[in-house]
Amino acid sequence: MDTTYHIPVMLQQCIEGLNIKPDGVYADVTFGGGGHSRAILKQLGDNGKLYAFDRDACSKCNLIKDSRFTFIEDNYSNLKSNLHMYREIKIDGILADLGVSSYQIDEPLRGFSTRFDGTLDLRMDTKQAFSALNLVNEYAEEALVRVFKDYGELKNAHRIASSIIRQREIKPLETTFELKNTLRHLTPERTENKFYAMVFQALRIEVNNELDSLRSMLLQTLECLKEGGRLVVLSYHSLEDRLVKNFLRSGNLEGEEEKDFFGNKLTPFEVITRKPVTASDEEVEQNPRARSAKLRIGQKRQ
Numbered sequence: 533m534d535t536t537y538h539i540p541v542m543l544q545q546c547i548e549g550l551n552i553k554p555d556g557v558y559a560d561v562t563f564g565g566g567g568h569s570r571a572i573l574k575q576l577g578d579n580g581k582l583y584a585f586d587r588d589a590c591s592k593c594n595l596i597k598d599s600r601f602t603f604i605e606d607n608y609s610n611l612k613s614n615l616h617m618y619r620e621i622k623i624d625g626i627l628a629d630l631g632v633s634s635y636q637i638d639e640p641l642r643g644f645s646t647r648f649d650g651t652l653d654l655r656m657d658t659k660q661a662f663s664a665l666n667l668v669n670e671y672a673e674e675a676l677v678r679v680f681k682d683y684g685e686l687k688n689a690h691r692i693a694s695s696i697i698r699q700r701e702i703k704p705l706e707t708t709f710e711l712k713n714t715l716r717h718l719t720p721e722r723t724e725n726k727f728y729a730m731v732f733q734a735l736r737i738e739v740n741n742e743l744d745s746l747r748s749m750l751l752q753t754l755e756c757l758k759e760g761g762r763l764v765v766l767s768y769h770s771l772e773d774r775l776v777k778n779f780l781r782s783g784n785l786e787g788e789e790e791k792d793f794f795g796n797k798l799t800p801f802e803v804i805t806r807k808p809v810t811a812s813d814e815e816v817e818q819n820p821r822a823r824s825a826k827l828r829i830g831q832k833r834q
């Protein structure tokens with residue numbers, strides 16, 4: 533396994549959470565370096581199947597040669613239609629390890645990292661036309677404010693947006709360091725890195741339309757999972773985690789629990805993880821990326 537591409541987070545807990553049946557059908561909707569996929573295949577027998585999705589063509593360098601494995605280069609928001617194409621109507625488990633891979637962050641050309649100077653790109657799918665260059669140089673001020681406020685939860689979203697507008701009137705912003713320099717006067721003392729991380733998180737979520745894809749995929753799991761099937765989701769920030777938590781609790785994105793005539797809850801999932809599971813200190817020490825991970829598991833009710 534190429535651990536330089538990505539080290540899988542909470543591997544054992546995710547595999548246990550899927551409760552794998554040897555002849556079951558599973559989907560890993562965020563293939564990345566394939567660490568979770570390989571561990572799923574280890575638990576499957578000859579008749580088991582695994583469908584792996586990734587919207588980033590670069591993840592194909594990790595493809596697994598195994599007759600039980602099928603790779604689908606697409607957004608997981610097209611989960612149901614892709615599974616139907618393979619005549620899989622209901623499956624036994626779905627794993628989603630949200631966000632970006634270490635490869636994507638560490639590759640300066642992709643523009644995800646605040647540590648390297650790279651093009652303001654931030655696309656997971658490099659075939660997509662819209663990138664952070666368009667966002668930063670073409671969005672109206674109010675639209676920029678919304679992105680930084682909603683997706684970066686940044687208090688000074690207005691000042692960030694107006695600084696960008698002022699700078700791009702002189703010259704369009706092209707690189708990650710140009711953007712950092714434009715915002716340097718707004719960085720809070722001592723938490724400079726966190727500030728930039730939140731700015732880049734906001735851009736990334738908007739460029740990749742991440743929350744809409746997540747919403748769409750979560751809703752499709754209701755139709756794609758068999759009764760007793762498992763949904764296992766690892767999220768890395770509160771915006772994602774809130775959606776996952778609400779969805780598992782209620783079966784809808786608002787988290788509104790419905791009740792029957794007698795007041796019994798009508799929820800499609802039994803929540804296996806009352807509280808989100810987090811990585812051990814030992815794992816975080818070996819893989820700092822695991823620090824913010826929250827694992828939630830649900831089982832589709834009979």
Ligand SMILES: C[S@@+](CC[C@H](N)C(=O)[O-])C[C@H]1O[C@@H](n2cnc3c(N)ncnc32)[C@H](O)[C@@H]1O
Binds near residue numbers: 539562564566568609
């Ligand atoms: C955290 S990594 C997954 C790592 C993987 N579990 C492993 O063990 O290597 C997330 C991956 O999901 C992909 N991804 C993110 N959003 C996606 C989406 N909406 N559709 C398909 N793939 C997506 C990213 O391109 C990235 O490769």
